[in-house]
Amino acid sequence: QNKPLAIAMECGQCGARLAVTRGASSVQCAHCRRATRVERHGAVVHGAVGFVRSVFTNIGRARPHPGYPPVYGNKRALLVGINYTGTAAELPGPINDVKCMSFLLTLKYGFPSDCILVLTDEERDPYRRPTRANILVAMRWLVHGCSSGDSLVFHFSGHGDQEEDKDGDEQDGQDESICPLDWQLNGAIVDDEINEAIVRPLVQGVRLHAIIDACRSGTVLDLPNLCQIKKYHCYYFQ
Incomplete structure:
Protein backbone atom coordinates (compact mmCIF):
# COMPACT_ATOMS: atom_id res chain seq x y z
CA GLN A 1 0.00 0.00 0.00
CA ASN A 2 1.40 3.39 -1.04
CA LYS A 3 2.02 5.88 1.74
CA PRO A 4 0.18 9.24 1.37
CA LEU A 5 2.32 11.90 -0.27
CA ALA A 6 0.61 14.80 1.50
CA ILE A 7 -2.12 15.91 3.88
CA ALA A 8 -4.64 18.70 3.29
CA MET A 9 -5.21 21.46 5.85
CA GLU A 10 -6.26 25.11 6.10
CA CYS A 11 -4.03 28.15 6.57
CA GLY A 12 -4.34 29.41 10.14
CA GLN A 13 -4.69 33.05 9.00
CA CYS A 14 -6.67 33.26 5.75
CA GLY A 15 -8.28 29.83 5.54
CA ALA A 16 -6.83 28.86 2.15
CA ARG A 17 -6.59 25.10 1.61
CA LEU A 18 -3.01 23.79 1.70
CA ALA A 19 -1.39 20.54 0.63
CA VAL A 20 1.50 19.64 2.92
CA THR A 21 4.18 17.10 2.10
CA ARG A 22 4.34 14.10 4.43
CA GLY A 23 6.68 14.67 7.35
CA ALA A 24 6.70 18.48 7.20
CA SER A 25 6.30 20.31 10.51
CA SER A 26 5.03 23.58 9.01
CA VAL A 27 3.93 25.05 5.68
CA GLN A 28 3.91 28.58 4.24
CA CYS A 29 0.62 29.67 2.68
CA ALA A 30 1.05 30.70 -0.96
CA HIS A 31 -1.84 33.12 -0.52
CA CYS A 32 -0.98 35.17 2.56
CA ARG A 33 2.55 33.79 3.21
CA ARG A 34 1.89 32.95 6.86
CA ALA A 35 3.59 29.83 8.24
CA THR A 36 1.16 27.35 9.78
CA ARG A 37 2.05 24.39 12.00
CA VAL A 38 1.02 21.08 10.44
CA GLU A 39 -1.79 19.23 12.18
CA ARG A 40 -1.49 15.48 11.77
CA HIS A 41 -5.24 14.93 11.50
CA GLY A 42 -5.52 16.69 8.13
CA ALA A 43 -7.17 14.91 5.20
CA VAL A 44 -4.84 12.56 3.32
CA VAL A 45 -3.86 13.40 -0.27
CA HIS A 46 -2.61 10.37 -2.21
CA GLY A 47 -0.20 10.47 -5.15
CA ALA A 48 1.63 13.22 -7.02
CA VAL A 49 -1.37 14.15 -9.18
CA GLY A 50 -3.55 14.55 -6.10
CA PHE A 51 -0.88 16.67 -4.44
CA VAL A 52 -0.47 19.04 -7.41
CA ARG A 53 -4.23 19.31 -7.92
CA SER A 54 -4.77 20.09 -4.24
CA VAL A 55 -2.17 22.87 -4.29
CA PHE A 56 -3.14 24.59 -7.52
CA THR A 57 -6.90 24.30 -7.28
CA ASN A 58 -7.14 25.53 -3.70
CA ILE A 59 -4.60 28.36 -3.48
CA GLY A 60 -6.46 31.60 -2.79
CA ARG A 61 -9.80 30.09 -1.75
CA ALA A 62 -9.62 32.05 1.44
CA ARG A 63 -12.71 32.77 3.47
CA PRO A 64 -13.46 36.47 4.07
CA HIS A 65 -12.65 37.74 7.55
CA PRO A 66 -15.66 37.73 9.90
CA GLY A 67 -15.42 41.51 10.25
CA TYR A 68 -16.03 42.12 6.53
CA PRO A 69 -19.46 43.14 5.20
CA PRO A 70 -21.78 40.32 4.08
CA VAL A 71 -21.65 39.43 0.40
CA TYR A 72 -24.95 40.46 -1.17
CA GLY A 73 -26.43 42.89 -3.71
CA ASN A 74 -25.22 43.73 -7.18
CA ALA A 214 0.02 54.34 -8.02
CA CYS A 215 3.25 54.48 -9.98
CA ARG A 216 3.77 51.89 -12.75
CA SER A 217 0.14 50.85 -12.56
CA GLY A 218 -0.79 50.86 -16.27
CA THR A 219 -0.87 47.07 -16.61
CA VAL A 220 -1.19 46.07 -12.97
CA LEU A 221 -4.29 43.91 -13.64
CA ASP A 222 -2.33 41.92 -16.25
CA LEU A 223 -5.13 42.23 -18.81
CA PRO A 224 -4.70 40.83 -22.36
CA ASN A 225 -5.18 44.22 -24.08
CA LEU A 226 -3.66 47.65 -23.48
CA CYS A 227 -5.42 50.92 -24.37
CA GLN A 228 -3.16 53.59 -25.84
CA ILE A 229 -4.25 57.24 -26.01
CA LYS A 230 -2.92 59.27 -28.92
CA LYS A 231 -3.33 62.92 -29.81
CA TYR A 232 -6.78 64.32 -30.48
CA HIS A 233 -8.37 61.81 -28.07
CA CYS A 234 -7.71 58.87 -30.37
CA TYR A 235 -7.82 55.50 -28.55
CA TYR A 236 -6.67 52.12 -29.74
CA PHE A 237 -6.11 48.72 -28.14
CA GLN A 238 -3.12 46.50 -28.61
Whole structure:
Protein backbone atom coordinates (compact mmCIF):
# COMPACT_ATOMS: atom_id res chain seq x y z
CA GLN A 1 0.00 0.00 0.00
CA ASN A 2 1.40 3.39 -1.04
CA LYS A 3 2.02 5.88 1.74
CA PRO A 4 0.18 9.24 1.37
CA LEU A 5 2.32 11.90 -0.27
CA ALA A 6 0.61 14.80 1.50
CA ILE A 7 -2.12 15.91 3.88
CA ALA A 8 -4.64 18.70 3.29
CA MET A 9 -5.21 21.46 5.85
CA GLU A 10 -6.26 25.11 6.10
CA CYS A 11 -4.03 28.15 6.57
CA GLY A 12 -4.34 29.41 10.14
CA GLN A 13 -4.69 33.05 9.00
CA CYS A 14 -6.67 33.26 5.75
CA GLY A 15 -8.28 29.83 5.54
CA ALA A 16 -6.83 28.86 2.15
CA ARG A 17 -6.59 25.10 1.61
CA LEU A 18 -3.01 23.79 1.70
CA ALA A 19 -1.39 20.54 0.63
CA VAL A 20 1.50 19.64 2.92
CA THR A 21 4.18 17.10 2.10
CA ARG A 22 4.34 14.10 4.43
CA GLY A 23 6.68 14.67 7.35
CA ALA A 24 6.70 18.48 7.20
CA SER A 25 6.30 20.31 10.51
CA SER A 26 5.03 23.58 9.01
CA VAL A 27 3.93 25.05 5.68
CA GLN A 28 3.91 28.58 4.24
CA CYS A 29 0.62 29.67 2.68
CA ALA A 30 1.05 30.70 -0.96
CA HIS A 31 -1.84 33.12 -0.52
CA CYS A 32 -0.98 35.17 2.56
CA ARG A 33 2.55 33.79 3.21
CA ARG A 34 1.89 32.95 6.86
CA ALA A 35 3.59 29.83 8.24
CA THR A 36 1.16 27.35 9.78
CA ARG A 37 2.05 24.39 12.00
CA VAL A 38 1.02 21.08 10.44
CA GLU A 39 -1.79 19.23 12.18
CA ARG A 40 -1.49 15.48 11.77
CA HIS A 41 -5.24 14.93 11.50
CA GLY A 42 -5.52 16.69 8.13
CA ALA A 43 -7.17 14.91 5.20
CA VAL A 44 -4.84 12.56 3.32
CA VAL A 45 -3.86 13.40 -0.27
CA HIS A 46 -2.61 10.37 -2.21
CA GLY A 47 -0.20 10.47 -5.15
CA ALA A 48 1.63 13.22 -7.02
CA VAL A 49 -1.37 14.15 -9.18
CA GLY A 50 -3.55 14.55 -6.10
CA PHE A 51 -0.88 16.67 -4.44
CA VAL A 52 -0.47 19.04 -7.41
CA ARG A 53 -4.23 19.31 -7.92
CA SER A 54 -4.77 20.09 -4.24
CA VAL A 55 -2.17 22.87 -4.29
CA PHE A 56 -3.14 24.59 -7.52
CA THR A 57 -6.90 24.30 -7.28
CA ASN A 58 -7.14 25.53 -3.70
CA ILE A 59 -4.60 28.36 -3.48
CA GLY A 60 -6.46 31.60 -2.79
CA ARG A 61 -9.80 30.09 -1.75
CA ALA A 62 -9.62 32.05 1.44
CA ARG A 63 -12.71 32.77 3.47
CA PRO A 64 -13.46 36.47 4.07
CA HIS A 65 -12.65 37.74 7.55
CA PRO A 66 -15.66 37.73 9.90
CA GLY A 67 -15.42 41.51 10.25
CA TYR A 68 -16.03 42.12 6.53
CA PRO A 69 -19.46 43.14 5.20
CA PRO A 70 -21.78 40.32 4.08
CA VAL A 71 -21.65 39.43 0.40
CA TYR A 72 -24.95 40.46 -1.17
CA GLY A 73 -26.43 42.89 -3.71
CA ASN A 74 -25.22 43.73 -7.18
CA LYS A 75 -22.91 46.60 -6.20
CA ARG A 76 -19.76 46.05 -4.18
CA ALA A 77 -16.51 48.00 -3.73
CA LEU A 78 -13.08 47.47 -2.19
CA LEU A 79 -11.24 50.72 -1.44
CA VAL A 80 -7.61 50.61 -0.26
CA GLY A 81 -5.72 53.74 0.77
CA ILE A 82 -2.28 53.64 2.35
CA ASN A 83 -0.42 56.71 3.67
CA TYR A 84 2.48 54.61 5.06
CA THR A 85 2.41 56.96 8.04
CA GLY A 86 5.67 57.28 9.94
CA THR A 87 7.82 55.66 7.25
CA ALA A 88 10.22 57.06 4.66
CA ALA A 89 7.59 56.22 2.03
CA GLU A 90 4.84 58.33 3.65
CA LEU A 91 2.22 59.83 1.32
CA PRO A 92 -0.22 62.63 2.20
CA GLY A 93 -3.28 61.74 0.16
CA PRO A 94 -4.33 58.08 -0.23
CA ILE A 95 -6.64 57.85 2.78
CA ASN A 96 -8.39 61.03 1.67
CA ASP A 97 -8.69 59.54 -1.86
CA VAL A 98 -10.51 56.54 -0.42
CA LYS A 99 -12.90 58.72 1.58
CA CYS A 100 -13.73 60.74 -1.54
CA MET A 101 -14.24 57.57 -3.60
CA SER A 102 -16.58 56.14 -0.97
CA PHE A 103 -18.58 59.38 -0.96
CA LEU A 104 -18.77 59.33 -4.79
CA LEU A 105 -19.90 55.71 -4.97
CA THR A 106 -22.63 56.10 -2.35
CA LEU A 107 -23.93 59.53 -3.37
CA LYS A 108 -23.56 59.43 -7.17
CA TYR A 109 -23.71 55.76 -8.10
CA GLY A 110 -25.97 54.31 -5.42
CA PHE A 111 -23.58 51.85 -3.78
CA PRO A 112 -24.91 50.78 -0.35
CA SER A 113 -22.46 51.92 2.32
CA ASP A 114 -22.48 48.45 3.88
CA CYS A 115 -21.33 46.97 0.56
CA ILE A 116 -18.15 49.06 0.55
CA LEU A 117 -15.09 47.61 2.28
CA VAL A 118 -12.41 50.16 3.21
CA LEU A 119 -8.85 49.24 4.18
CA THR A 120 -6.57 52.05 5.39
CA ASP A 121 -3.64 52.37 7.74
CA GLU A 122 -5.67 54.56 10.11
CA GLU A 123 -8.00 51.62 10.85
CA ARG A 124 -7.70 50.02 14.29
CA ASP A 125 -9.51 46.82 13.33
CA PRO A 126 -6.62 44.44 12.42
CA TYR A 127 -8.72 42.90 9.63
CA ARG A 128 -9.20 46.30 7.98
CA ARG A 129 -5.57 47.35 7.89
CA PRO A 130 -4.12 47.15 4.36
CA THR A 131 -1.60 44.38 4.92
CA ARG A 132 -0.69 42.00 2.14
CA ALA A 133 -2.80 39.20 3.58
CA ASN A 134 -5.82 41.43 4.26
CA ILE A 135 -5.81 42.96 0.77
CA LEU A 136 -5.70 39.54 -0.89
CA VAL A 137 -8.53 38.20 1.25
CA ALA A 138 -10.54 41.38 0.65
CA MET A 139 -10.09 40.89 -3.09
CA ARG A 140 -11.67 37.46 -2.73
CA TRP A 141 -14.54 39.09 -0.84
CA LEU A 142 -15.04 41.54 -3.70
CA VAL A 143 -15.63 38.89 -6.38
CA HIS A 144 -17.09 36.11 -4.23
CA GLY A 145 -20.35 34.82 -5.68
CA CYS A 146 -20.50 37.50 -8.40
CA SER A 147 -23.12 37.03 -11.12
CA SER A 148 -24.19 38.67 -14.36
CA GLY A 149 -25.24 42.28 -13.85
CA ASP A 150 -23.04 42.92 -10.83
CA SER A 151 -21.01 46.14 -10.65
CA LEU A 152 -17.71 45.86 -8.75
CA VAL A 153 -15.11 48.52 -7.95
CA PHE A 154 -11.52 48.08 -6.83
CA HIS A 155 -9.68 51.28 -5.89
CA PHE A 156 -6.08 51.34 -4.69
CA SER A 157 -4.24 54.52 -3.72
CA GLY A 158 -0.65 54.12 -2.59
CA HIS A 159 2.76 53.11 -3.88
CA GLY A 160 3.35 50.94 -6.93
CA ASP A 161 6.51 49.20 -8.04
CA GLN A 162 8.04 46.74 -10.47
CA GLU A 163 9.94 43.54 -9.87
CA GLU A 164 11.52 40.83 -11.97
CA ASP A 165 9.03 38.72 -13.91
CA LYS A 166 9.51 35.08 -12.91
CA ASP A 167 7.04 33.34 -15.22
CA GLY A 168 7.95 34.93 -18.57
CA ASP A 169 4.59 36.60 -19.30
CA GLU A 170 5.90 40.19 -19.44
CA GLN A 171 7.41 41.66 -22.59
CA ASP A 172 9.62 44.00 -20.59
CA GLY A 173 10.61 41.33 -18.08
CA GLN A 174 9.00 43.25 -15.20
CA ASP A 175 5.89 42.51 -13.13
CA GLU A 176 3.94 45.53 -11.96
CA SER A 177 2.85 45.54 -8.32
CA ILE A 178 1.07 47.44 -5.58
CA CYS A 179 2.70 47.95 -2.19
CA PRO A 180 0.65 46.97 0.87
CA LEU A 181 1.36 48.47 4.26
CA ASP A 182 3.75 45.62 5.13
CA TRP A 183 5.38 45.31 1.71
CA GLN A 184 8.92 45.66 3.07
CA LEU A 185 8.32 42.67 5.35
CA ASN A 186 5.98 40.46 3.34
CA GLY A 187 6.41 41.69 -0.23
CA ALA A 188 4.34 43.52 -2.82
CA ILE A 189 1.28 42.12 -4.58
CA VAL A 190 2.22 41.53 -8.22
CA ASP A 191 -0.03 41.79 -11.25
CA ASP A 192 -0.28 38.00 -11.63
CA GLU A 193 -1.77 37.74 -8.13
CA ILE A 194 -4.18 40.62 -8.74
CA ASN A 195 -5.36 39.04 -11.99
CA GLU A 196 -5.88 35.70 -10.27
CA ALA A 197 -7.77 37.30 -7.38
CA ILE A 198 -10.20 39.72 -9.07
CA VAL A 199 -10.11 39.14 -12.85
CA ARG A 200 -10.19 35.38 -13.43
CA PRO A 201 -13.15 34.73 -11.08
CA LEU A 202 -15.40 37.15 -13.00
CA VAL A 203 -18.28 35.54 -14.86
CA GLN A 204 -19.84 36.86 -18.05
CA GLY A 205 -21.91 40.00 -17.48
CA VAL A 206 -20.00 41.23 -14.42
CA ARG A 207 -18.43 44.68 -14.72
CA LEU A 208 -15.30 45.48 -12.72
CA HIS A 209 -13.92 49.02 -12.57
CA ALA A 210 -10.36 49.16 -11.23
CA ILE A 211 -8.88 52.55 -10.34
CA ILE A 212 -5.21 52.30 -9.42
CA ASP A 213 -3.57 55.53 -8.25
CA ALA A 214 0.02 54.34 -8.02
CA CYS A 215 3.25 54.48 -9.98
CA ARG A 216 3.77 51.89 -12.75
CA SER A 217 0.14 50.85 -12.56
CA GLY A 218 -0.79 50.86 -16.27
CA THR A 219 -0.87 47.07 -16.61
CA VAL A 220 -1.19 46.07 -12.97
CA LEU A 221 -4.29 43.91 -13.64
CA ASP A 222 -2.33 41.92 -16.25
CA LEU A 223 -5.13 42.23 -18.81
CA PRO A 224 -4.70 40.83 -22.36
CA ASN A 225 -5.18 44.22 -24.08
CA LEU A 226 -3.66 47.65 -23.48
CA CYS A 227 -5.42 50.92 -24.37
CA GLN A 228 -3.16 53.59 -25.84
CA ILE A 229 -4.25 57.24 -26.01
CA LYS A 230 -2.92 59.27 -28.92
CA LYS A 231 -3.33 62.92 -29.81
CA TYR A 232 -6.78 64.32 -30.48
CA HIS A 233 -8.37 61.81 -28.07
CA CYS A 234 -7.71 58.87 -30.37
CA TYR A 235 -7.82 55.50 -28.55
CA TYR A 236 -6.67 52.12 -29.74
CA PHE A 237 -6.11 48.72 -28.14
CA GLN A 238 -3.12 46.50 -28.61
